[in-house]
Amino acid sequence: MILDSGTGLRTIRDYLEIGHSYADYVKLGWGTSVVSHRLEEKIALYREFEIPVCIGGTLFEVAYAQQKFPEFLQRACDLGVQMVEISDGTIDLEESEKLRCIETAAAKLRVISEYGSKDEATVRAPHYWVSGMKNELGAGAWKVIAEGRESGTSGLYRGTSELRTGLVEEIVDSIPQEKILWEAPQKGQQAWFIKEFGNEVNLGNIALKDIIPLETLRLGLRGDTLLTFHSTSKGI
Numbered sequence: 001m002i003l004d005s006g007t008g009l010r011t012i013r014d015y016l017e018i019g020h021s022y023a024d025y026v027k028l029g030w031g032t033s034v035v036s037h038r039l040e041e042k043i044a045l046y047r048e049f050e051i052p053v054c055i056g057g058t059l060f061e062v063a064y065a066q067q068k069f070p071e072f073l074q075r076a077c078d079l080g081v082q083m084v085e086i087s088d089g090t091i092d093l094e095e096s097e098k099l100r101c102i103e104t105a106a107a108k109l110r111v112i113s114e115y116g117s118k119d120e121a122t123v124r125a126p127h128y129w130v131s132g133m134k135n136e137l138g139a140g141a142w143k144v145i146a147e148g149r150e151s152g153t154s155g156l157y158r159g160t161s162e163l164r165t166g167l168v169e170e171i172v173d174s175i176p177q178e179k180i181l182w183e184a185p186q187k188g189q190q191a192w193f194i195k196e197f198g199n200e201v202n203l204g205n206i207a208l209k210d211i212i213p214l215e216t217l218r219l220g221l222r223g224d225t226l227l228t229f230h231s232t233s234k235g236i
Contacts, residue, residue, distance in 0.1 A: 001204035002026040019211035020049040030058035057087030057114050065091055087114035099139040106140030116147025116155030126170035148183030150205050191224040
């Protein structure tokens with residue numbers, strides 16, 4: 001998942017021309033889709049490269065807080081995006097309400113839910129992650145995102161960007177890998193997941209400028225993962 005944090009059209013085209021085939025979908029981060037000019041042109045540009053567009057979960061949280069969830073869904077449909085993200089990383093949302101929103105949105109669009117808090121001080125026990133993620137998938141989420149923020153300093157990670165490896169192990173013991181998308185904006189985090197789970201692991205919050213660098217990590221064409229995929233005795 002590529003994170004668009006308000007990138008201009010020319011820059012988007014430059015990066016997609018050399019790396020579009022490595023992106024599964026793009027998320028218009030947090031509330032950038034509200035304040036970005038030429039939004040329809042941006043969505044059309046991603047469509048030109050056959051990359052689905054997702055509205056970020058923070059915008060859903062704003063809409064829910066303002067009691068405008070139906071308007072949020074209608075706006076997404078009017079824009080012609082294919083996906084919306086349902087999250088509760090900032091607002092307090094009862095699980096039953098979040099599941100209801102997932103079910104409602106899934107009747108109109110593909111839904112990807114996000115589990116975990118954006119607050120570095122909020123640490124949830126692994127069994128809450130497992131049960132919450134399972135319930136969201138059961139409610140109709142296509143995949144569930146494990147929160148890491150665009151900074152890689154909360155949710156899955158400690159404030160130092162250190163990965164909570166025990167949490168990851170408990171999640172993968174209970175939920176199929178193909179249903180999980182790990183937010184991993186930093187190179188070291190990306191390399192860890194690739195070495196641990198292979199080069200097909202689902203990774204998110206990848207900056208446009210990191211499309212090609214990440215693909216080299218996946219293929220062992222960078223020092224961080226070279227020895228994971230290539231024997232020094234056999235060559236590449």
